[in-house]
Amino acid sequence: MIALTDNAASKVAELIAAEGDEALALRVAVRPGGCSGFSYEMFFDSDFATDDVTVEYGGVKVVVDPSSAQLLQGATLDYKDGLQQAGFAIDNPNAQRTCGCGQSFS
Numbered sequence: 001m002i003a004l005t006d007n008a009a010s011k012v013a014e015l016i017a018a019e020g021d022e023a024l025a026l027r028v029a030v031r032p033g034g035c036s037g038f039s040y041e042m043f044f045d046s047d048f049a050t051d052d053v054t055v056e057y058g059g060v061k062v063v064v065d066p067s068s069a070q071l072l073q074g075a076t077l078d079y080k081d082g083l084q085q086a087g088f089a090i091d092n093p094n095a096q097r098t099c100g101c102g103q104s105f106s
Contacts, residue, residue, distance in 0.1 A: 001053055001064060002028050002072040008079040008088065009058035016060070019044060025054070025061035028077065028090075030068040038071065040090055 004012065016024050027045040030038050045063060048054070053069045055062050064072060075092040 001055055001069055002062065002075045002077055002090070004057040004060065004062060005076060005078045006058065007081075008077045009060045011079040011081075011088075012060045013058065016044065021046065025063045027063045028068065028072065029065060030071045042077075042088065 012026050016022070016026075021044075023046045024044040025046065025048070027041075027043055029041040031041050032038060048063055049065065051066050053064045053066060071094055072090075072092065073094065075090055075094065077088060077090050079088050080086060
């Protein structure tokens with residue numbers, strides 16, 4: 001299951017508050033595609049399946065489907081806000097290869 005850093009959890013909580021719906025959770029998924037084979041997908045969701053894996057970080061609920069959970073085991077979602085880098089980034093130890101944009105892996 002993917003873990004969130006404190007910075008990521010704080011930013012996700014801020015974005016959910018801006019949406020105005022406290023029932024929302026961050027869904028993280030891995031889908032076939034991208035230039036390296038798989039791509040990450042993140043969005044707010046309130047529709048959960050019974051077999052979804054759910055965990056909470058700093059008051060933020062994170063939901064992952066079972067097949068994505070296998071590929072995200074040990075991964076970390078971070079948020080950076082600086083001059084060199086800004087935005088969310090996933091550090092995935094399961095990725096053998098990543099593309100230049102950092103959005104897909106194999």
